[in-house]
Amino acid sequence: MSLSGPDAITSILHASITGVSVRQNVIADNIANVDTPGYIATSVDFESSLRSAIADGELSGIDIERTATNTPVGPNGNNVDLRKETLAAVQSQFQYQVLSRAITDHHNLLKIAAGAM
DSSP: OBTTSTTHHHHHHHHHHHHHHHHHHHHHHHHHTTTOTTOOOEEEEOHHHHHHHHHHTBGGGOOOEEEEOOOOOOTTSOOOOHHHHHHHHHHHHHHHHHHHHHHHHHHHHHHHHHTOO
16 A cells, blocks of 8 residues: 555554554453463564555555563463553553544544535
């Protein structure tokens, strides 16, 4: 998806909300497996790839990477830190809300600019 089109902001906002959605799913998986022996928690990074894509002017190359966390492993081989995951869940929920609002506001601005309101 090229950023040279008429609505690059919408493209960036949608790529961002997709990344946050994936992160929320990963956090939910981690929390669901808090007591699973041998489970290794993962995290999501898409921001660095998004920054590079914006700098290059092309959103098609965004990678949403899921990587193992570096949290110490407990006696049962599990490394899920429930406090860390809960905090990450709250943070990603706030990010999602901000992005949702930004998308709505941007669409409303486009409607105003088009004379539809």
